[in-house]
Every structure is written in structure tokens, then in C-alpha cells.
Amino acid sequence: MATLESAFQELFGHRAQVLAEAPGRVNLIGEHIDYSEGFVLPFAIADRSYAAIARNNDGLVRIASQQRKNRIFTIDIKDVKPGSAGEWEKYVLGVIWTLEISSGVDILVDGHVPSGAGLSSSAALECSVAVGLNALFSLDKSLEDLARATQKAENDYVGMPCGIMDQSVSLMGREGSALLLDCRDLTTESVPFDVASQGLELLIIDTQAHHALVDGGYAERRASCEAVAAKFSIPSMRNLTMEVLDSRRSEITEVEYIRARHAVTEIARVKDAVAALKASDFTTLGRLINESHISLRDDYTVSCPELDAAVDASLATGALGSRMVGGGFGGSAIALIKADQIDAVKEAIKKSYSEKGFKAPRFFTSLPSAGASARLLH
Ligand code: GLA
Numbered sequence: 001m002a003t004l005e006s007a008f009q010e011l012f013g014h015r016a017q018v019l020a021e022a023p024g025r026v027n028l029i030g031e032h033i034d035y036s037e038g039f040v041l042p043f044a045i046a047d048r049s050y051a052a053i054a055r056n057n058d059g060l061v062r063i064a065s066q067q068r069k070n071r072i073f074t075i076d077i078k079d080v081k082p083g084s085a086g087e088w089e090k091y092v093l094g095v096i097w098t099l100e101i102s103s104g105v106d107i108l109v110d111g112h113v114p115s116g117a118g119l120s121s122s123a124a125l126e127c128s129v130a131v132g133l134n135a136l137f138s139l140d141k142s143l144e145d146l147a148r149a150t151q152k153a154e155n156d157y158v159g160m161p162c163g164i165m166d167q168s169v170s171l172m173g174r175e176g177s178a179l180l181l182d183c184r185d186l187t188t189e190s191v192p193f194d195v196a197s198q199g200l201e202l203l204i205i206d207t208q209a210h211h212a213l214v215d216g217g218y219a220e221r222r223a224s225c226e227a228v229a230a231k232f233s234i235p236s237m238r239n240l241t242m243e244v245l246d247s248r249r250s251e252i253t254e255v256e257y258i259r260a261r262h263a264v265t266e267i268a269r270v271k272d273a274v275a276a277l278k279a280s281d282f283t284t285l286g287r288l289i290n291e292s293h294i295s296l297r298d299d300y301t302v303s304c305p306e307l308d309a310a311v312d313a314s315l316a317t318g319a320l321g322s323r324m325v326g327g328g329f330g331g332s333a334i335a336l337i338k339a340d341q342i343d344a345v346k347e348a349i350k351k352s353y354s355e356k357g358f359k360a361p362r363f364f365t366s367l368p369s370a371g372a373s374a375r376l377l378h
Pocket of ligand 1: 030031035162163164166326328
């Protein structure tokens with residue numbers, strides 16, 4: 001962090017007043033149900049995004065990144081509203097906008113969550129800036145407030161209709177635990193996730209694939225669930241059961257039916273996964289992870305050949321469970337494996353990718369880590 005502080009001073013000619021950080025995430029189970037008011041079970045990873053921030057007296061917002069050193073994006077604070085200029089800077093501007101900051105600020109960010117890997121580098125960026133501004137301006141916002149504000153930034157400023165999972169876990173994650181999050185009211189429960197003591201490891205496989213469907217495909221899935229809720233006059237998929245869905249099948253389209261089936265069954269799988277984790281039953285957890293992937297692949301159709309190949313190769317090499325994580329159409333998969341099989345699983349995935357002519361995958365592991373934090377300086 002000392003280097004970010006000195007880089008800030010060199011770049012802006014004055015000292016940073018707050019240093020903040022926020023992690024990326026993986027999701028054990030509960031995919032594409034946060035916007036349907038479901039339950040999710042993600043954990044914060046060790047990789048994080050950092051932000052150094054200070055007020056300025058110029059009425060300007062200046063944003064720079066350690067990853068793109070030759071650019072300082074500058075905008076009048078009065079012009080910070082949806083539709084403004086900005087590329088990746090919109091994630092930062094959106095947070096300034098939703099937190100209704102009216103003073104000029106200088107912000108230098110340093111992102112260490114691999115981008116494009118489905119590990120929520122954008123939520124990490126948003127949340128690092130949010131906790132930093134919250135501390136700097138004594139906004140006194142709760143973590144739930146900040147989760148809603150950062151989601152709004154992404155929905156209304158960046159234009160991505162994401163749910164609230166990524167921002168919530170980046171803010172509320174706890175070391176050693178997965179976060180059971182009820183996306184209806186943002187209540188949480190820490191569920192210890194200690195794979196190492198069981199001789200297990202959670203391997204994260206970045207497929208390095210990024211398919212064009214990402215944006216439109218996500219919005220289309222969300223719209224299908226909302227259409228079913230509207231036709232059935234219920235608030236969300238959370239209020240649906242398989243019995244009701246089957247009995248009213250003729251009222252919705254076939255695509256809507258399979259999208260809703262994913263949502264209903266996935267919410268049930270999260271509850272079962274929590275029970276399995278509490279009982280240290282990793283065999284059942286693995287089975288639920290596999291069922292989640294099949295549902296995402298066949299009913300929600302958000303997987304892709306690279307994700308399926310990673311899952312298939314992991315399972316063929318003895319993984320207890322494996323599935324795609326995040327929005328899909330690329331990004332990462334996870335595999336719950338015996339720790340001593342990690343090299344064999346990696347080799348099997350690499351071999352499968354090279355045979356299929358896919359770009360080589362990248363591998364990560366991470367223990368569940370703490371959520372965002374900020375430290376005032378001087
Ligand atoms: C993306 C979104 C999240 C969530 C996942 C799918 O990561 O940002 O809100 O919907 O996809 O579970």
C-alpha cells in the first residue's frame with residue numbers, strides 16, 4: 001500500500017487521505033438467482049482492488065489507474081451523471097454519483113483481481129471506492145447501503161443489469177467463511193468453508209474465454225424470470241415452487257419455463273449446500289455443484305464449450321464437483337478436488353483445451369478472505 005500512496009502523491013501533487021481495498025469473489029453455488037431474490041453462497045477471494053483517494057479544491061474528479069499509467073481521466077463533479085464520458089472510469093463515477101459526493105476528488109486505483117475472468121473485478125473496483133468515500137466523507141453508510149449503492153452504480157451508470165451478489169460479498173465477506181446471502185433483504189450468515197482440513201482444494205479455472213453474448217444474454221435471462229413473475233403475479237422466482245411452475249406451465253413460453261426451473265431448483269440447491277457444508281459433507285456439496293452446472297448449461301444456457309470442457313475434464317479426473325461461476329458465456333469455473341489431485345486436474349484441463357484448440361486456461365486457488373476495508377490517513 002505504501003507504493004500506492006507514493007504513486008498518488010507523485011501523480012496528483014498532494015497526499016492521499018484514505019486507502020481502501022475490496023476483494024473479488026467466487027461463488028460456491030447460487031448462480032443467476034440474486035436478481036430473483038434468491039440465496040447465494042459466494043466467498044471473497046484474496047485478490048483485491050485498491051484505491052487511494054483525497055479531496056481536491058478544484059471541483060474536479062480525477063481518476064487514474066496503476067494499470068494504465070498514461071491517462072488521467074478528468075471530469076467536473078457537476079457532470080458526474082449517467083451518460084457521462086468515461087470507459088472503465090464509469091465504475092468509479094457511478095459510485096461517486098450514487099453516494100452523492102459533491103466535492104472534487106482525486107482517485108488512484110490499483111486492480112489485482114484478474115479482469116474478464118468472472119471474478120468480479122468490477123465489483124471490487126466499485127466497492128473499494130465506495131468504502132473509501134464512505135470513510136473520507138464520514139457518510140456513515142452501512143455495508144447493506146453500500147451494496148445497494150454500488151449495484152445501482154453498475155445498473156444505472158455503467159448500464160449492466162447485475163444483481164447484488166458480487167458487491168455484497170466484496171463488502172461483507174469474512175475470512176474462512178462463505179457468505180450465505182439472502183438477496184431479498186441482504187441478511188447474511190457466515191458459513192465456515194474450510195476445505196484444507198478435509199484434504200480438499202477449490203481450484204478456480206479461468207477459461208480465458210469471453211463470448212459476445214455476455215451483456216445481452218445476461219439481460220435476456222433476467223427478463224425471462226421477470227416475465228414469469230409478472231405472468232404469475234408474484235414478486236420474484238423466490239415465491240415460486242416446482243409444483244406451481246408445473247401446474248401453470250401452459251401460461252408461459254417453453255424458454256420461460258426452463259429459465260424459471262433453473263431459478264427454483266438453484267434456490268433449493270443453495271439451502272441443501274449450506275446444510276451439507278455445516279455437516280462437512282463434501283460429497284453432497286460436490287453433487288449439488290454438479291447439478292448447478294447442469295442446470296446452468298441446459299436450462300439457463302449460459303455455459304459455453306470452454307466452461308463445459310473445464311468441468312468435464314475436472315470430473316473425469318476425480319473432482320467431487322465442478323461448475324461454471326458468475327454470469328457465464330466465458331469467465332471461470334470451479335472444481336472441488338482432493339488437494340493431492342490438483343496437478344492431475346490442471347494437466348487434464350490443459351490437455352483438453354489444447355486438443356479442442358482453445359486458448360490455454362489460467363488457474364488460481366484462494367481461501368475465503370475478508371471483505372472491503374478503508375483506512376483514513378493523516
Ligand atoms: C454476474 C452478476 C451477478 C450475478 C452473477 C450470476 O456476476 O454481476 O449479480 O447475477 O452474474 O450469478
